[in-house]
Structure formats: C-alpha cells, structure tokens
Amino acid sequence: MSKLRIGFVGTGGMGQMAHLSNYAQLAKECEVVAIAEPRAEQAKLVAGRYGIAEIYADHRELIAKARVDAIVAAQPYRRHSIIVPDILQSGIPVFTEKPLSLTVEAGERLVRLGEERGTLHMVGYHKRSDPAIEYAKAVVDRWKESGELGRMTYVRVSMPPGDWVAGADAPLESGEPRPSDELEPFGEAFDAETNRKYDEFVNYYIHQVNLIRHMLGEPYRLAYADPSGILLTGTSDSGVCAVLEMGAYRTTVEWHESVFVAFEQGFVKAELPPPLARQQAGRVTVMKDAAGGSPEYVVPVLPNVHAMRKQAQNFLAAVRGERPAPCEAREALEDHRLAEAYIRAMYPRQSENF
Incomplete structure (x- = not known):
C-alpha cells in the first residue's frame, strides 16, 4: 500500500489536536507533506514539530503547487463555504469538520459542486468512527435485518455539557494575531438574535442530530421542540421515536454523552x-x-483507539476507494435542515417574517 500524500489547510488548535496529531501517527498509511497557514510563525512551528516540508500562505497556493492526494481543511465551519469550493473544483478529496456549513443554502452549494465535480467530501462526524459506535451500529443493523428482537422502537442521544477537552495537551501557538478571515454570513431565514441561537445549536448539538440518523439508519423529521430547550423529539420514516436530550444538567470534570437504541x-x-x-x-x-431464551447482557472489550484517530483512518480508506466515507456532504446537509426546523419551532415569532 503506497502512502497517501496529505495537505492540511489550517493549523489552529483543533486542526492540531483533533487531526494533524492523528495523521502524523499513521505513518504507514500517509504522510503530511504540505500545510497552508497564513501566520508565518505558526506555520514554522507546526511544520517543525511534524516534519512537514512544504508551507503555503493559503489553500489556493497549496492546491496549485503541492502534489497531494487529499486535503484536510481544518477550518471553522463558517469558513467552509469560502475555502472548500476551490478544493472541490480541483477534484482533490477533502475532509472538513462538522458541520457542513453555517446555512442550508451554503451547504446545498457545496453538495452540488462536489457532486458535479465527482469530488469526495467527507464531513467530520467523528463519533461515527468511535469503536463503540461502530460496534453498536453493527448490532443494531443485524437486529433490524434478522428481526430476532422485534422491531426498533426508540433512539435516544443524551449530551449534557461537560469537560470535552479532558486535559488534552495545548496545541502549538505562535501568539500571532489571528487573521480576520471572511466568514459565511448568516442567512435570511431568521432575525439576528435567532440566527445567533441557530449558530449555537449547530455548533454544539449537530453531532448528536447526525448520530441519531446514523443509528436509525434512515431519515427522520422534527416532531417536537420543548420550550425549555432541553428536549427535541423526532419521528423516522418508519415511525421510530427519536429523542435528543440536551442540557438537562452539566458536569465540570466528567463527560456523560450516551446513545441508547431500543428494540x-x-x-x-x-x-x-x-x-x-x-x-x-x-x-x-x-x-x-x-422469548424462549435467557436474558443476557454483553459488555464487549473494545480496542483503545481514539475516535479521531479512527476517523482519520476511515478518511484515508475512503480516499483509496476501500470503503465509503462515514458521512459525506449530502447526508450532512440533512443535519442543517433539521436544525433549521428546530429553531423555527423554538422561536416561531422571530422566524415568521423571514
């Protein structure tokens, strides 16, 4: 297996901690050969740490000059609609963080361009790559196919706010001023305050919106948005009840995210x-x-593999054509549609005239 040559667009905190540090450990599968980073000292620091030979000022220069098989565009999601079109147009497979974009409209443009150009665009819903979710999803799919435990009745994802960093090492930081980059503007669906609430929901809970669909194995639509902002319910195409529990409580040290699928x-x-x-x-x-058997509980021993590391491996495998990407842009777009429906239900007066 020949190594894939990877280019990185952006070397900020999440770019390093969630992505670059993981690709750097996959030396048998890939080599990070180029970075695009507008902050000169930041670029030198990161390139020095990870042994990256080529430094470019922006993504366009990297696309034009570097010889890469794929690009990891580790950018804030409001930068996706600014940067990613150039990458999709080039035909180079690209990975971006979640969510796909800020607005439905921008997401639709990215999906359309990627499909017109035939360019792979994987969106980073890393929870799909966690060994626990991969195991659970395989069990769910097997039960759905066999019918051995009856029909699926319920999917619940719970994520109270907590310590998501978990003492992770700080990334390299040059101290240079961050560039005042162009950002995707808010859409016209909501007023200014409601746009802010939409942005908060998309930023914090879009992972869970996506994970519900993944476990259902089919689309779902919004059924109810509790005025407290703690509970969202949905109904799948086959009638399965879906629930997202949000900030019912919070923790300061632990992380209590869970997924529950009932048959x-x-x-x-x-x-x-x-x-x-x-x-x-x-x-x-x-x-x-x-019926007819003894009740049993199974708690499998899973490999000590971080979901972010497995996500990187899954992207590389998708680039090589060995498997589909865990989540491509077209499916990721559905997360925005549900998020928009949720915000409309939560704030109908602020949405009715927009």
Whole structure:
C-alpha cells in the first residue's frame, strides 16, 4: 500500500489536536507533506514539530503547487463555504469538520459542486468512527435485518455539557494575531438574535442530530421542540421515536454523552468518551431478552483507539476507494435542515417574517 500524500489547510488548535496529531501517527498509511497557514510563525512551528516540508500562505497556493492526494481543511465551519469550493473544483478529496456549513443554502452549494465535480467530501462526524459506535451500529443493523428482537422502537442521544477537552495537551501557538478571515454570513431565514441561537445549536448539538440518523439508519423529521430547550423529539420514516436530550444538567470534570437504541426485546447502549480524550473508545452494553431464551447482557472489550484517530483512518480508506466515507456532504446537509426546523419551532415569532 503506497502512502497517501496529505495537505492540511489550517493549523489552529483543533486542526492540531483533533487531526494533524492523528495523521502524523499513521505513518504507514500517509504522510503530511504540505500545510497552508497564513501566520508565518505558526506555520514554522507546526511544520517543525511534524516534519512537514512544504508551507503555503493559503489553500489556493497549496492546491496549485503541492502534489497531494487529499486535503484536510481544518477550518471553522463558517469558513467552509469560502475555502472548500476551490478544493472541490480541483477534484482533490477533502475532509472538513462538522458541520457542513453555517446555512442550508451554503451547504446545498457545496453538495452540488462536489457532486458535479465527482469530488469526495467527507464531513467530520467523528463519533461515527468511535469503536463503540461502530460496534453498536453493527448490532443494531443485524437486529433490524434478522428481526430476532422485534422491531426498533426508540433512539435516544443524551449530551449534557461537560469537560470535552479532558486535559488534552495545548496545541502549538505562535501568539500571532489571528487573521480576520471572511466568514459565511448568516442567512435570511431568521432575525439576528435567532440566527445567533441557530449558530449555537449547530455548533454544539449537530453531532448528536447526525448520530441519531446514523443509528436509525434512515431519515427522520422534527416532531417536537420543548420550550425549555432541553428536549427535541423526532419521528423516522418508519415511525421510530427519536429523542435528543440536551442540557438537562452539566458536569465540570466528567463527560456523560450516551446513545441508547431500543428494540422490543433488547437494547444497545453506547457511552462515549470526551471528544479529545486520547486512546480511549466508548463503552457498549448489549441487552437481549428474547422469548424462549435467557436474558443476557454483553459488555464487549473494545480496542483503545481514539475516535479521531479512527476517523482519520476511515478518511484515508475512503480516499483509496476501500470503503465509503462515514458521512459525506449530502447526508450532512440533512443535519442543517433539521436544525433549521428546530429553531423555527423554538422561536416561531422571530422566524415568521423571514
């Protein structure tokens, strides 16, 4: 297997902690050969730490001059609609963080361009790559196909705010002023204050909106938005109830994110680690209580692989054509549609005239 040559667009905090540090450990599969970073000292620091030979001032220069097989564009999501079109136009496979964009309209443009050019665009919903979610999803899919535990009845994702950093090492930081980059503007669907609330929801809970669909294995639509802002419910195409529990409480040290999928005669539960906790997968519990058998619980021992590391491996495998990307842009766009529906339901008066 020949190594893939990877270019990085952006070397900020998340770019280093969640992505670059993981690709650097996959030396048998890839080599990070180029970075695009407008801050000269920041670029030198990061290139020196990771042994990266080529430094470019921006993504356009990297696309034009570097010989890369794929690009990781580790950017704030309001930069995606500014930077990613050039990458999609080039035909180079690209990975971006979640969410796809800020607005539905910008996301639609990215999807359309990527499909017209035939360019792979993987969106970084890293929880899909956690060994716990991969295990749980395989069990859920097997039960759906076999019908051995009856029909799927319920999917719940719970994520109270907590310590998502989990003591992660600080990234390299030159101290240079951050560039005042162009950002995707807010859309016209909401007034200014409601746009701010939409942005907050998309930034914080879009992972969970996406994870619900992943576990359902089919689309779902908004059914109810509780005025407290703590509960969102949905209904899947086949009638399965879906629930997102948000900030019912908060923790200062721990991380309590979980996924629960129920069937008539059993359930699968996955408890996930903090997003930046290294070498740590989630924990899965499987319960079966089928008629005619003895009830049983299974708690598998999972590999100590960080979801971010596995996500990088999955992107490389998708670039090589060995598997589909865990989440491509077209599916990621549906997260924005549901988020917009949720905000409209929460703030109808602020939305009705826009």
